[in-house]
Amino acid sequence: MHYDIVVVGGGAGGLELAARLxxxxxxRDGPSSVLLIDRSVFHIWKPTLHEVAAGTLDAHQEGLSYMILARRNHFSYSPGEIIGLDPQAKRITLGEMRDETGHQVVPERTISYTHAVLALGSGSNFFGTPGAAEHAYVLERASDAERFQRHLLAAFTRAAFAEHRSLGIAIVGAGATGVELSAELLEAHALLQEGFRADQRFRLDITLVEAAPRILAGLPEKISAQAQLALERKNVRVLTATPVTEVRADALVTAQGEIAADLIVWAAGIKAADANTRLGLSVNRANQFVVDDHLRTGAPDLYALGDCAACPWGEKLVPARAQAAHQQASYLAKVLLARRRERSHDAPFVYRDFGSLVSLGENRGVGSLMGGLGGPNFFVEGLIAKWMYMSLHLNHHRAILGTGNTLVLALARLLQRRVSGRLKLH
Structure with missing residues (x-):
C-alpha cells in the first residue's frame, strides 16, 4: 500500500509529528495521507519509564492506544518494525509479528511512500562491558520497565521476609534516568513500608555508579551538586569516577572493588539500534542516521529525527532529549506540509536548549532554564521544579490529545491516585 507520509517510530517526536500532520x-485527504508505524500498540512518554519501573506509575493507565490516537488525530497506524529499506524505490519492509505462542499475527509486508521520517529512538549502550546485557535491566521500552517492576516487587517481598531484612540495588549511570530512578525507588520503598508490619520492614540500599567525575555530567555543575546532595541525604550511595568493568548476576566489578547487588539496572549511555546500519543510509559510531541541518538523510525525501538522528548543532550534535524530538517534530511538520503544497521551506532546523529538569521524588526536583527569567541560567528547585517537570509531560499530551482532553485526563488520573494510592502493586 502507498502512503504520502510515513513516520516510522511512535516515540515522543514521531507521534507528535504524525498527530500534527x-x-x-x-x-481532508483521508487515511492514506499519514501512516505511523510502531512495534508497540500503546504509547508511553519515555521520560516516565523510571516511574513505571519503580511501580509509582501504572503503564496500562498511563499508556495511550496508538489506534485511538490515530482515530482522534486522523492518521493511520500499523504495528510493525522496519527490517528493510529501499531509499531509491521509496519502499519500507516491515517484519512479521508473532504472539507469545509463536503464531504469526502480522505477516511481512512492504509499504511505499512519497515522504518518510525515521524516528526509531535509541537503546542502551553497554560499551562492551562483559555481562551487562545478560545481567542488567534496561529501561528502553515500557515492556522493559514493566519487567523490572515485576521483579522489583518480588525482591521487595523477599526482603520483607528475609533474615537480613535488606535489598541492594545498583544503578550504572548517573544521567537523568539513573538519578530519577534512584529517587523514585526510594519513594516506592517508603510507600510500601507503610503497609508492612514493623517486623517486615527492610532497608533499601541504592548505589549509583558513574564513570564521569560527577553525576548529571551533561547539565550545569550546580544542578549536579544539588542532585547529589539530595540523593545522599536520602542515603543513596553515590560513586563517581568509578567505571564498571564487569557485570555479574549479583555484583558490579569496578577498579575500586565489587559492589554487591540483588538487582542491577544499566542506565549508562544510549546508542541507536545496530539494525540502523543495515538500512543503506550513512550512520555514525552510535548508529545514528547522519542528517543535515534540514534533518535530511542522504536519500531523497527521507528524514530522521530524535535520538536516532545525528543532527549538527554547532560543533556538537543535538542532544538526545525529549525537547529536541519535540522541536524537530514541529519543524518537520512545517517542512512536510510545505512539500505537500509544493512550496519551499528553506529555513534550517535550529535547536534551542530550554534547559533541563530532573525529578528527585514526589515533591522535589532541580533544573535550569536556559536564557530564562534570571539571566543566562535560571535555576529552580523543590516543588516549583517538580511542577515544571510535570508540565513537560502534560505539554506532550497536549500535542497529541489537545488541551481539553489533556485537562480531563490529568484530572482523572489525579482522582484515581487519590483513590488507589500512588504505588501500583501489580
Whole structure:
C-alpha cells in the first residue's frame, strides 16, 4: 500500500509529528495521507519509564492506544518494525509479528511512500562491558520497565521476609534516568513500608555508579551538586569516577572493588539500534542516521529525527532529549506540509536548549532554564521544579490529545491516585 507520509517510530517526536500532520491532512485527504508505524500498540512518554519501573506509575493507565490516537488525530497506524529499506524505490519492509505462542499475527509486508521520517529512538549502550546485557535491566521500552517492576516487587517481598531484612540495588549511570530512578525507588520503598508490619520492614540500599567525575555530567555543575546532595541525604550511595568493568548476576566489578547487588539496572549511555546500519543510509559510531541541518538523510525525501538522528548543532550534535524530538517534530511538520503544497521551506532546523529538569521524588526536583527569567541560567528547585517537570509531560499530551482532553485526563488520573494510592502493586 502507498502512503504520502510515513513516520516510522511512535516515540515522543514521531507521534507528535504524525498527530500534527494527521490533523492538517488526514481529515481532508483521508487515511492514506499519514501512516505511523510502531512495534508497540500503546504509547508511553519515555521520560516516565523510571516511574513505571519503580511501580509509582501504572503503564496500562498511563499508556495511550496508538489506534485511538490515530482515530482522534486522523492518521493511520500499523504495528510493525522496519527490517528493510529501499531509499531509491521509496519502499519500507516491515517484519512479521508473532504472539507469545509463536503464531504469526502480522505477516511481512512492504509499504511505499512519497515522504518518510525515521524516528526509531535509541537503546542502551553497554560499551562492551562483559555481562551487562545478560545481567542488567534496561529501561528502553515500557515492556522493559514493566519487567523490572515485576521483579522489583518480588525482591521487595523477599526482603520483607528475609533474615537480613535488606535489598541492594545498583544503578550504572548517573544521567537523568539513573538519578530519577534512584529517587523514585526510594519513594516506592517508603510507600510500601507503610503497609508492612514493623517486623517486615527492610532497608533499601541504592548505589549509583558513574564513570564521569560527577553525576548529571551533561547539565550545569550546580544542578549536579544539588542532585547529589539530595540523593545522599536520602542515603543513596553515590560513586563517581568509578567505571564498571564487569557485570555479574549479583555484583558490579569496578577498579575500586565489587559492589554487591540483588538487582542491577544499566542506565549508562544510549546508542541507536545496530539494525540502523543495515538500512543503506550513512550512520555514525552510535548508529545514528547522519542528517543535515534540514534533518535530511542522504536519500531523497527521507528524514530522521530524535535520538536516532545525528543532527549538527554547532560543533556538537543535538542532544538526545525529549525537547529536541519535540522541536524537530514541529519543524518537520512545517517542512512536510510545505512539500505537500509544493512550496519551499528553506529555513534550517535550529535547536534551542530550554534547559533541563530532573525529578528527585514526589515533591522535589532541580533544573535550569536556559536564557530564562534570571539571566543566562535560571535555576529552580523543590516543588516549583517538580511542577515544571510535570508540565513537560502534560505539554506532550497536549500535542497529541489537545488541551481539553489533556485537562480531563490529568484530572482523572489525579482522582484515581487519590483513590488507589500512588504505588501500583501489580
Amino acid at each position: 494527521g490533523r492538517k491532512l488526514g481529515r
